[in-house]
């Protein structure tokens with residue numbers, strides 16, 4: 001039995017569908033307020049619970065072999081729910097889930113993280129560092145997937161790369177190549193390592209194409225035949241904003257931290273782990289082309 005925590009989200013939902021398509025039994029921990037219709041439709045079972053409610057985590061983990069954890073607070077906070085905080089969900093809640101899984105005798109714990117985490121970049125990196133550290137001491141077989149930035153977030157309107165409005169925000173210089181990755185490809189990898197007999201403890205992954213923000217903007221401009229309005233935030237301003245906002249508006253601090261990371265940390269990883277598993281990852285330029293096509 002698999003337990004997916006974060007199943008109503010973009011990444012977790014895809015993982016559920018992949019595991020169900022392969023005939024696996026999947027249980028999903030879903031908050032009382034969230035719609036579980038899509039999960040039930042694909043034959044997953046649903047248990048109600050919350051990362052802020054440790055007893056619900058213990059119940060959810062009973063009889064489970066593998067936990068796949070993708071839950072995160074940032075998107076819901078940016079959408080207007082100011083609580084619970086990133087620390088309460090991504091750190092304290094996720095640590096409680098690891099404890100519950102271990103106590104319940106779960107064999108494997110698959111966790112989504114990021115590459116080159118840096119506590120100074122805000123609450124989400126701090127949370128992921130704490131969870132990775134805890135998993136490092138676990139009796140369970142742990143598989144940590146450190147993924148580069150998702151195309152659907154960081155090359156899309158939600159990440160202020162808005163081709164329809166012709167507007168984009170850039171933190172820093174915009175000339176650091178990153179390997180923007182498709183959420184589908186991250187999901188395929190996580191579903192694969194959840195079932196393979198001898199998975200690695202850690203994989204760092206990115207998409208097939210290294211591309212800077214400037215190159216992404218140039219491609220968008222070429223495809224839409226119009227200039228994008230670029231709003232720039234210098235690196236020192238982003239650093240200051242992260243410090244000031246960390247407590248007052250943790251999700252925005254985290255979003256700035258992600259932008260700064262993308263501008264300053266070289267992508268030394270690639271799509272090798274995906275291809276080794278038969279996954280053909282989507283290049284970032286294909287994603288930008290798809291978005292441009294949707295505009296006409």
Ligand SMILES: NC(=O)c1ccc[n+]([C@@H]2O[C@H](COP(=O)([O-])OP(=O)(O)OC[C@H]3O[C@@H](n4cnc5c(N)ncnc54)[C@H](OP(=O)(O)O)[C@@H]3O)[C@@H](O)[C@H]2O)c1
Pocket residue numbers: 005006007008009010011012013029030031033034049050051052070071072073074075076084089093112113114124146147148149150151153154
């Ligand atoms: N975006 C990137 O570039 C990137 C890069 C590397 C790693 N990641 C990681 O990938 C994951 C993102 O996954 P995603 O795209 O699926 O995010 P998402 O669409 O925002 O989904 C978040 C999920 O977390 C659940 N959740 C939130 N609060 C919860 C709580 N208190 N208890 C239980 N579940 C809760 C949500 O449930 P509700 O529906 O009830 O809100 C939802 O299922 C995150 O861990 C993120 O850090 C992202």
